[in-house]
Amino acid sequence: MAGYIQIILIGLLTAAAALPLDQSWQLVPNADGFLHLVNINPYNLPDVDPNEPVPTFVPEEDIVFRLFTRSNPTAHQLLQIGNPSSITGSNFNSAHQTRFTIHGWGGGGHDGTGSGFRNALLAVGDFNVITVDWSVAAGNPNYIAARNQVGPAGTGVSLLIDDLIAYAGADPNDIYVTGHSLGGHVAANAGKGQGGRLHTIISLDPAGPLFSAGQDDALSPQDAQYVETIMTNAGLLGIGVPLGQANFYPNGGRTQPGCGIDISGNCAHGLASTFYIESIGSTVPFRSTRCASHDEILEGVCTPSGPDANMGGEPSNHGRGVEGIFFLTTNAESPFAQG
Structure with missing residues (x-):
């Protein structure tokens, strides 16, 4: 195994050495863990074949919303934007809390994160669990093209929320939107479309490549009443700066125990979702x-400053005065929480 890893390292270093110095390249895994070598410099992209059809993404038509409740925990019901009967004829119940989950690049409506999230929630209570499948855009092998659709995808989620409010009496105060990687920014844009009135947004290692603080379509603290980030690969696949009201950095937020030689960061990146799913039903909190500042996280220290808090969990930290930068340690395998 050690020899095999060395071969991989040599191959990657050789490939990197062969790249033009005026381009910015990064290994980015999709939701299935397959690595893609991506040029993340938007000003130095290869020429586009004018005869190549441009993929279209129409959120109102292309996003697939799957509803799961305790009455249909495994067999989904489809909800459609602009189709009231799809909502009124479903098991959606406005008396119950609503939770959206959104996948990242290359993911889909049936990936493991969505099912894990669904199962964890329905195990602890009566929820309307809605998985957001925006794979028509997120499945584009061109990362840049997929990244540029987080705004429209978030608008689509916001439009469905409008319909849930109008036709089923849903309350924005009962709605959380959770997303991983690119999906973390889709969640942000759903919140922006609702004017920041949603109860909670949980952004799980929100994507870093081609995102920066303050961009119109990037996560911000104003996107919901409470915005939390869980950073597990910050500065590589996850963004390197805090974007939430409360920002949690397990094990320092860059690398994670149990991941071994995590060249691409894919293992650490995916653990944000794993930690959050565990937090939903665990009796042992994270x-x-x-800490005093984000700079301390970068320096590998944490001066206790203010009250402790639990990362993730159900319900969220909304209304508890939780804000700032937080550090915690986890176990290297499940169960991860140490209390």
Whole structure:
């Protein structure tokens, strides 16, 4: 195994050495863990064949919303934007809390994160669990093209929320939107479309390549009443700066125990979802220490500053005065929480 890993390392280093110095390349895994060598410099892209058809993405038509409840925990019901009967004829119940989950690049409506999220929630309560399948855009092998659709995808989620409010009496105060990687920014744009009135957004290692703080379609603290990030590969696949009201950095937020030689960061990147799913039903919390600043996280230290808080969990930290930068340690395997 060690020899095999060395061969991989040599191959990657050789490939990197062969790249033009005026281009920015990064290994980015899709939701299935397959690595893609991506040029993330939008000003130095290869020429586009004018005869090549441009893929279209129409959120109102292309996003697939699958509803799961305790009455249909495994057999989904489809909800459609602009189709009231798809909502009124479903098991959606406005008396119950609603939770959206959104996949990242290359993912789909049937990936493991969505099913894990669904199962964890329905195990602890009566929820309307809605998985958001935006794979028509997120499945584009061109990362840049997929990245540029997080705004429209978020608008589509917001439009369905409008319909849930109008036709089923849903309350924005009962709605959480959770997304991983690119999906973390889709969740943000759903919140922007709702004017920041949604109860909670949980962004799980929101994507870093081609995103920066303050961009119109990037996550911001104003996107919901409470915005939390869980950063597990910050500065590589996840963004390197805090974008939420409360920002949690397990094990320092860059690498994670149990991941071994995580060249691409894919293992650490995916653990944000794993940690959050565990937090939903675990009796052992992900107890975290509030640090003095984000700079301390970068320096590998944490001066206790303010009250501790739990990362993730159901319900969220909304209304508990939780804000700032938090550090915690986890186990290297499940169960990850140390309390």
